Amino acid sequence: MKIAMMGIRGIPANYGGFETLAEELCQRLAEKGIDITVYGRSNIIDRKLNNTLYKNVRLLILPTISHKYLDTVFHTFLSVIHGTFIKRYDIIFICNAANSIFSLIPRLVGTKVVVNVDGIERKRKKWNFFGKLWYNAGEIFSCLFPNVIVSDAEVIKDYYLKRYGKKSVMIPYGVRIPEINSDEILKKFSLKSKNYILYVSRLEPENNADLVIRAFRNVNTSMNLVIVGDVPYNEKYKQYLKKLAGDDSRIIFTGYVFGTSYWEMQRNACLYVQATEVGGTHPALIEAMGSGNCILALDTPENREVLKECGLHFSKTADSLQKQMQYLLDNTKEVEKYRGLALERAYRDYSWETVSNKYRELFYSLVKK
Secondary structure: OEEEEEOOOOOOOOOOHHHHHHHHHHHHHHHOOOEEEEEEEOOOOOHHHOOOEEOOEEEEEEOOOOOOOOHHHHHHHHHHHHHHHHOOOOEEEEEOHHHHHHHHHHHHOOOEEEEEOOOOHHHOOOOOHHHHHHHHHHHHHHHHOOOEEEEOOHHHHHHHHHHHOOOOEEOOOOEOOOOOOOOHHHHHOOOOOOOEEEEEOOOOHHHOHHHHHHHHHOOOOOOEEEEEOOOOOOHHHHHHHHHHHOOOOOEEEEEOOOHHHHHHHHHOOOEEEEOOOOOOOOHHHHHHHHOOOEEEEEOOHHHHHHHOOOOEEEOOOHHHHHHHHHHHHHOHHHHHHHHHHHHHHHHHHOEHHHHHHHHHHHHHHHHHO
16 A cells, blocks of 8 residues: 655654644554655655655755745645656645645545644634635635545534534544653753753734743742744734743743753653644644643643543633643642543543554545445
8 A cells, every 4th residue: 555645844854733643643654554645745744855765765855945835735746746757646634724625636536535633723823815715615625635634633523514414534643752861951951850840832912822921920939931833924913922921030941952952851840731723633732641740721622532530720811821831830739649640541532553553444445446
């Protein structure tokens, strides 16, 4: 069976959730004898890796346009054309509902197509009118063109069923925590283990970093607030966040952190705050659970589905978050309780082995049909 994965930045993963999904999923499929290729973008992945193997996965690097609105769709279009007419695959796996319009092309020549729709992207504040319109159309195309759509949360599965009458296959995100023995990133930012509160996300308005900063500034603690993340197209909002932090020396902005340094940050945090309000299963939330973190999550249906009662929730106000932060910092036994509950749930329900087996079953069922 030959499969191609498209619609992402590529691997090795160094950006977001879909890229980590590609790396973790594809290497496991390759180990099970599946011939799998991942298409990457030339502005992210080194062109020297083109047509090489990475963890037994074939890499194909194609050009793109480095633009907020054109990068994803232009590269996916090229990838689909390449995968349909130059290379031939049994299945093309496309990520992101914004790319679903291109799934019609391989269907016309009989290639099976799977689309992972991600969350409800049209709700993100960063998109202008045309961006939201494109994502809204993408949801419709996702229901029309692919053989199967995959949702990564029951909330998203229910959304497509209720809004469009379209059934999807729910396969969650996974987690694999490597062994971490270093403390280099802690030393770089003068941090102490279990002496900081961690927030990880792209710095976009709907991820509510501003709410986290406002809440933290009123918490009575000597701990740091560490904000991991950046944003490539919204420098104005990033500067607003730094202005909001003001002269509070406890607040540290690290920018993007990947690989070993990222896991070092996760494993050594005292608390983890998940403040995102748009999307399905948020990878960083599951990674925080798998790292054994005590978690505070914004009270959304998606976050409740993943975390359940293995952490505390807060409403979308700085006052609510501040009170929950203070409560946990003043009650260390509660912190340890939630650490254990989160870790147990992550390894029971969100292992990459389980996730890859579900995808493998889905792909084989399509080929047999």
